[in-house]
Amino acid sequence: MNKEEELTASFRALFDKRAWLDKTEMEERLRGYKPSEVHTIEYIEKLPEPNVTKLAAALYVTRGAVSKLTKRLIAKKLIESYQKEDNKKEIFFRLTQEGREVFDTHEELHKQFRERDKAVFAEITDEQYDMMISFINRYSEHLDAEIEKANIHLN
Template sequence: MESADRLKQLLHDQYIRFLHVHEAYMDIEIEQLLDIAERRAITRLPRNITAIHVIDCIGRNEPINSTAIAEVMDLSKASITKIGSKLLEEGFVERTQLNDNKKESYFRLTPQGKQLFDLHTQLHQVEAERFCGFLDKYTDGELGVIRNFLQDYSMELERKLTEGV
């Protein structure tokens, strides 16, 4: 039993290390995004990664309303309203109404928002290819275990979030 407890502790330690390294990597990813944007003469960027992901959500689903963005991103409608207003003010998105529904407003990307969406999509594609290449060293069985672990632990963390930790 002691070896199982020791292995669990080692896994926990490695998980904590992973979180720290991942956070540092995300900081670098944001810096890369800013650097590439500067080289492409994209002068204004949201400084919040969630705002960039809202732009991504709009770009993938436009036209889309605040309620749908909140559902897709699993965020509160109030958060999306606040971020959407900021993106509107900064010129990344515009509000439109569909012909058959004058009551509800929808978001679409402006040309500036489309530039940022395209850049973000390219960076995510490169990251996905890098990640999949990294996974090539594992067998199908090992990949199944990794998938199950990530799925189970994500569900556990989501449960804790909804319970208020």
């Protein structure tokens, strides 16, 4: 296995381990909600003026998938849609009180997981962080370009 293959295999194993370790607690504390619903709630809270287009881009799914998700979240009374006075064309989303509770639980779980893993991150130097962040950003930009090419071919 060459270095590139070793690195990508290590990334995959790392994320699989983290998902496995976090899964039980996530499922227990967020029972009744699918991961896609929780992540949609997360982006509705964090994105400025979230609409179908912004959510689709953030979640790397189609606008149709976001429409289905948001309808389901509205039916569960976790989000609500609204329009601006000066823009009656676009529909935006915001959390309801129940949606905020799901968001807060999700954030609390992530904080708990960061605390669990703190010992590993405490040993990393600023230089090591900078190097890893630089690599991840370069790789992410490459993947963004590939996604853009794939979207062009799909349309």
